[in-house]
Structures are given as structure tokens and as C-alpha cells.
Amino acid sequence: MFPWSGQIYVQCDNQQKFIKIQIRQDLALDVSTAPSDQSLAPLPPQTASPMPTTMLPPADQPPQTRTAPATVEISNRTIVFPATPSGDTSESSVEVENRGQQVRWYLSSFAPPYVKGVDSSGDVYRATYTAFRCPRVSGTLGANDKMQVPITFLPRDRGDYAQFWDLECHPVAEPQHKTRIRFQLCGTGVKVGPAAAPQEADCSLVKTEAFKTRRRPDPVADGGMTGQEEALCRGVYAPQDHYSFPPTRVGETSTLKVNMRNNSLETHGLMFLTPKEPFHIKHSRYSLR
Structure with a gap:
């Protein structure tokens, strides 16, 4: 010995x-x-x-x-989209280069999109909808290979949008060797007409102030909004509104994790409806703090 x-x-x-x-x-x-x-x-x-x-x-x-650690790089960590009319879309891409062995990669948003310049007040708002969408959020990249991941900008309001995303990757044979690269997406939404603050009942933009100087009406107490809509306005949301499972062989299973986020100061109870086959949810009730 x-x-x-x-x-x-x-x-x-x-x-x-x-x-x-x-x-x-x-x-x-x-x-x-x-x-x-x-x-x-x-x-x-x-x-x-x-x-x-x-x-x-x-x-x-x-x-x-x-095994040598994976060397993955992003050519530009700040991707700027062209000015886009609200309700329209524009395209750009993230160029990723792998200078090492074959890796598996994942894309995810680090924080919700923030918007500035919606009105003349200079306030910063948090968008509760998907302002930047990536149709492909995972895959593999071969050794000494490059790829371009397309991203779509979908503004609903005027203003300057910004959101941070993470690229996480690891060698295919060594999932414990993870690396993460953070990059920023920026775009400007253009809207015809004078600048105006969002309406009180508009849940697409939420002001990021910790305390409001004036009392906002309570739509739930007034009977004008359901509890689920009220939870969305208070900051319960999913970072994306579209999720895709990886290619799965017939007879096998694959799992997709959906992260729900709560930016409010209260705990919310979530209940998910049971989907039809071939999809299955393990737990349908959650408490989100």
C-alpha cells in the first residue's frame, strides 16, 4: 500500500x-x-x-x-440591437467560440429586463414580459468550433432596454467543470407620440422604487383584477414565456426546469395546472417567497 x-x-x-x-x-x-x-x-x-x-x-x-478546462469566449459581451418600434421585433446574435474540447452550453437570463426613458421622469422600470427571446437555449459546441446564437428583441414600450444573460458551459465528459460568462443585451424601443408614464392598470412595466410617494389604487380590493393578475403586477413572473425541451429519443424522458421569480415583498402561493400527456409536472403547488 x-x-x-x-x-x-x-x-x-x-x-x-x-x-x-x-x-x-x-x-x-x-x-x-x-x-x-x-x-x-x-x-x-x-x-x-x-x-x-x-x-x-x-x-x-x-x-x-x-482534461484541459474548456475555453469558451464571447466575441462581444454587449450586444446592441437596432432601434425597434414598439410591437415590432429586431434580430441580433451572440457569437461564441470554443478553443478547447467539446462542451455543452446553456443560456439563461440573469435578471429581468429593465427599461429607462419610458417617460420624462427618468424613472427605471422592470419589464414583466419577455423583451429578449432566445429560441435556442442549450446545445453542444464542438472542439475549436464557433456558433452564432440568434436573439430577438421584442419591445412593447418606448425606452432603453437592458438585460443580463449568462452562458454556462462545461466539457461533455466533465459536467462538474462549469464556467459562466455574463453578457448584456441592449435595445431601444421607439413609439410614436408624446412620452407618458405607464397607466396604473398596466402590468407590463413596474417601477423599481422601493417605496412609492403616492398611493396606488388596489385593483384586487376594487374588484378590477384577479389574484393571479395582481401577483404578476407585484413581481411574480417567469424569465421566459417559451421553453423548449432538448431532443429526446422515443421511449426516453427529458426534464426541463422552469424558474419562477418573486420580486415582491410578499410570499405567493403558486398552483400549476396538470398538463396533458406526454408532459408531466412532479409538483403542482409551490410557495414562493
Whole structure:
């Protein structure tokens, strides 16, 4: 069993490192301290035991089982869309380059889209609808390959839109080696007519103030809005309104995770309707804090 040598893999804060371990036989089998003696004392100097040269690879050559980390880059981390009339769409793309081995990648929005310049007040609003849509949010990218992921800008109001997205990827054979790249999407919505603040009953834009200077009417108490619509106005939403399952073989299953977010100060109870086959939801009731 001894002498022994090997490696320990350590990963923390998206950084990884291999530590070489060597156990010498003469130290491992040292019995100079009596078993009954509970005190700790340093071992006397020992002569280093000869280590077999075949146990470890040369210093300039990595072990055969170690795989180089994936090197994925985005050419431009700020994607700017052309000015787009509200209710219309425009297209752009994210160019991704893989300079390492084959990787699996995933795209997801980091935060909801924010809009500034809706009116002349300079307030910042949070859009509760999908302002940037990506039809393809996962896949694989071959070694030393490039790809362009199309993204659609769908403004419903005037103003300057901005949203952060994350590109997460890992080698196909090593899902634990994850890396994440954050990038920003920017676009301007154009609307004909004078600038005006959103109406009180409009839930598509929510002001980001922590406290309002004036009391807003309560649509639920007035009977003008259902509890679900009220929850949406208070900040319960899904980052996307369209989700696609990965290609799945006949007879097999695949799972898609939908993240619901609550930006309000209250806890909301969510109930999902049971879908028809071939779809299935494991839990239909949730409490979202």
C-alpha cells in the first residue's frame, strides 16, 4: 500500500487546481510514539524514502486522466440591437467560440429586463414580459468550433432596454467543470407620440422604487383584477414565456426546469395546472417567497 502518490482535485469560485500527494512508507509506518501517549510531538528527522519514478508523470506533462478546462469566449459581451418600434421585433446574435474540447452550453437570463426613458421622469422600470427571446437555449459546441446564437428583441414600450444573460458551459465528459460568462443585451424601443408614464392598470412595466410617494389604487380590493393578475403586477413572473425541451429519443424522458421569480415583498402561493400527456409536472403547488 505504501509508498503512495496521487492527486486531489480542488474546485472553488470557478477555479480549479490539482494538488500532488506523496505518502512515504517510513513516515506512515513510524511507531516511535507509544500508543498510550496522547501528546503530540514532531517526528525525528527521517531519510527520504526512494519514490518509484513511474508513479508520477513528469512536471511538464499533465496526467493522462486530466482534461484541459474548456475555453469558451464571447466575441462581444454587449450586444446592441437596432432601434425597434414598439410591437415590432429586431434580430441580433451572440457569437461564441470554443478553443478547447467539446462542451455543452446553456443560456439563461440573469435578471429581468429593465427599461429607462419610458417617460420624462427618468424613472427605471422592470419589464414583466419577455423583451429578449432566445429560441435556442442549450446545445453542444464542438472542439475549436464557433456558433452564432440568434436573439430577438421584442419591445412593447418606448425606452432603453437592458438585460443580463449568462452562458454556462462545461466539457461533455466533465459536467462538474462549469464556467459562466455574463453578457448584456441592449435595445431601444421607439413609439410614436408624446412620452407618458405607464397607466396604473398596466402590468407590463413596474417601477423599481422601493417605496412609492403616492398611493396606488388596489385593483384586487376594487374588484378590477384577479389574484393571479395582481401577483404578476407585484413581481411574480417567469424569465421566459417559451421553453423548449432538448431532443429526446422515443421511449426516453427529458426534464426541463422552469424558474419562477418573486420580486415582491410578499410570499405567493403558486398552483400549476396538470398538463396533458406526454408532459408531466412532479409538483403542482409551490410557495414562493
